[in-house]
Amino acid sequence: MKKLSLIILSLVISLSNANALDRYTIADLVDSIQPSVVNIKAEESIKEQGDNYKNNPFSKESKKSALDNLHKASKKIKSKSQFNIGSGVIISADGFVITNYHVVELSDKITVTMTDNKFYPANIVGFDQKSDLALLKIQSDKVDFPVVNFADSNTARVGEMVIAIGNPYGLDGTVSTGIVSGRNRNIGTNIYDDFLQTDASINPGNSGGPLFNLDGDIVGINTAIFSKAGGSNGIGFAIPANTVQLIIQQLKDFGKVTRGWLGIQAQVLDQSAASALKLETTNGVLVADVTKGSPADLAKIQNGDVILAYNQTEITSLFDLPKMVAKTLINSQAVITVLRAGEKIDLTATIVSTDDAEKVEAEEGVKVLANKFLGFAITNLTDEIKKELLIREESGVIITNVDKSFRKFNVKTGDLIVQVDQQKVQTVEDFRQIIEGTTKKTLLLFIKRAGDSVFSVIER
Amino acid sequence: MMRKALLTLIAICLISFQSSALDRYTITNLVKELKPAVVTVEQSGTFGTSGVASGVVVSSDGYVVTNYHAVEGAKSLRVKFSNKKVYDATVVNYDEKTDLAVLKIGTYDAFPYVNFANSDSVQVGELVFAIGSPYGLEHSVSMGIISGKNRQTGNYGYEDFLQTDASINPGNSGGPLFNLDGYLIGINTANLTQTGGSNGIGLAIPSNLVKRVIIQLQQKGSVKRATIGVEVADINQEVKQLLGLSSYNGAVVHKLLANSPASNAGVVPGDVIVRLNGQEIRSSGQYNKQMEHSRVGSKVRVGILRNGKVRTIVLHLVQDL
Secondary structure, three states: OOHHHHHHHHHHHOOOOOOOEEOHHHHHHHHHHHHHHHEEEEEEEEEEOHHHHHOOOHHHHHHHHHHHHHOOOOOOHHHOEEEEEEEEEOOOOOOEEEEEEEHHHHOOOOEEEOOOOEEEEEEEEEEEEEOEEEEEEOOOOOOOOOOOOOHHHOOOOOOEEEEEEEEEEHHOOEEEEEEEEEEEEOOOOOOOOOOEEEOOOOOOOOOOEEEOOOOOOOEEEEEEEEOOOOOOOOEEEEEHHHHHHHHHHHHHHOOOOEEEEEEEEEEEHHHHHHHOOOOOOOOEEEEEEOOOOOOOHHHOOOOOEEEEEOHHHHHHHOOOHHHHHHOOOOEEEEEEEEEOOOEEEEEEEEEEEEEHHHEEEEEEOOOOOOOOOOOOEEOOOOOHHHHHHHOOOOOEEEEEOOHHHOOOOOOOOOOOOEEOOOEOOHHHHHHHHHOOOOOOOEEEEEEOOOOOEEEEEEEE | HHHHHHHHEEEEEEEEHHHHHOOOOOHHHHHHHHHHHHEEEEEEOOOOOOOOEEEEEEEOOEEEEHHHHHHHHOOEEEOOOOOOOOOEEEEEEEEEEOOOEEEEEEEOOOOOOOOOOHHHHHOOEEEEEEOHHHOOOOEEEEEEEEEEEEOOOOOOOOOOOOOOOOOOOOOOOOOOOEEEEEEEEEEEEEEOOOOOOOOOOOOEEHHHHHHHHHHHHHHHHHOOOOOOOOEOOOOOOOHHHHOOOOOOOOOEEEEOOOOHHHHHOOOOOOOEEEOOEEEOOOOOHHHHHHHOOOOOOOOOEEEEEOEEEEEEEEOOEEEOO
């Protein structure tokens, strides 16, 4: 009888174990993790706003906090300074704080406010524009700031419950819940995109704030949303914790992020190319160009090679490779498996930093590719790319690379060009005909970018 | 002895497990129980159009709570139950400052009604669900958590909202937000949004405030709030810096009514109310709550902080219009 009781007891305990939820599970977690979440106010002396904010879902509009209405009647006590609001999270007891780069961009005064309303000045230790992360240090001798830990974001599962805490529209300490809706999302900000997607409400002001799992560990940093009007539509994006940790460590150690560089122009392997090469799948990427003197060149990678694997990891999409290369340690060797003339060959490349890439490119100049026009390379829209970039449009051409000289115009890698000078563009051939059929110096591009419509004027 | 202790322990485990653990049907079961007390409020002549809101029955003789903005200017009203029965209803009274209205169903019957939770003990992160008629979709159920407390938007005269990430859309107005005891924890009233639809930031009037307003409405026919002629807000970081304050405690005057006791006594916007009748004031919510218990015509001692000095003035309370 006693034994039976013990068995029942252990059964009951296992039923009410760590995985069971009750109505206060999140409330209890919030009590313990909220003190590590901070509000960030970044002020800037420059009053002019650049155009590049307009397409950012977390644009400067966010500073128009709904709560500002509250003080409408008393202009006397209202600040006139330009500022951004966002969120952040404390990751060390001596006050290192993670936030988004776009929150603190261009600011010359940063204030971090804790849940107990105490606030501190903070400075930028380092930032990385490509991943949109910034590392701040609270200027204080305090060594007992409340800290939270990182989760292993590789184990975050679609459907798993998550909690966002932040400062949407200035509503500080706002907690919202949802699940992980997707993984490895590329939303077209740059080739390194690898977001976690969540349906927890993420709104302007949540930027830079943490997404937690139910262990109370950081699973991501809330960074962007898909939205038609700027508010949450249940599609939020967070930089996965593992990426955050990699970047933050580099920012802490060196104040900047160094990414690996291989030196190839890759192209999507579409079905026709795959069948021409007698391949059964479209896995892998086609090498369209190799930069002279680059690690790829030195490893004897050639135009027309199909890269099947990088350090034994199979390449399943065009966007896998740059991410893998970027994460590779500088000056370490990478094994690149290519298919050439029906034969699999392993080549070894010594990965250098993208900083070195700029030197090589400057010496060699930029090569013109078959599908390269003006100052950028384009490719036809395939089902794979549509899936990868979450593109809803049926036709258009995708920008795969933008020359340095062309980066002054509002065109980015991942942009979908749908019109040139108000003529519809469905294929690379359409694009070529329009470009070659006119002598106009300036051209108007109609671009779709992460759900937004963008008009860009380019000059040739 | 040992065995008895063990059995008791098991019983405790079982009870604690049953009382708060969730399963996939926890909310389903609560909804079954609560849906009959939630109504769709329709302004006659606008049936099926945008004039639809929500409401909740709070007494068996058919008193219904909804938002004032949902029934404002209505010639006649109808409420529709989940069993499809439709009744005429009239606005008994309302309070514009909180945006609450009390309706009475015209037919005499025993109606299903809900109980009030104590909203002061609600926790951020606690699970909640809303029932209502967003876009006319009757008895829609949406779930979320309490995202924040004591929120002010500046759009209503008197506010102390609970914030939720449960989807609150047009048509949810006036409908109930429930906790997992199945008690009414708030009346869904507003939405921070750029398009009208839910952005996951819904605002509900907390049940304790609803209760206080209803009691006053039922006893006196209207809510008579006493005031010294100011509107106050919490002190945020900016205000603190600009006014050179040493703490966030107090309620800052952001609006001053002309010819009011406060303006006549020389109170100016930017003054911070730190004491009321000898009691310390830490927030605007606390100030408002205390004013709610004050009577028109009586006097109050107000401690005002200006330029680092607190001075106390005695003011008459007038009716807040």
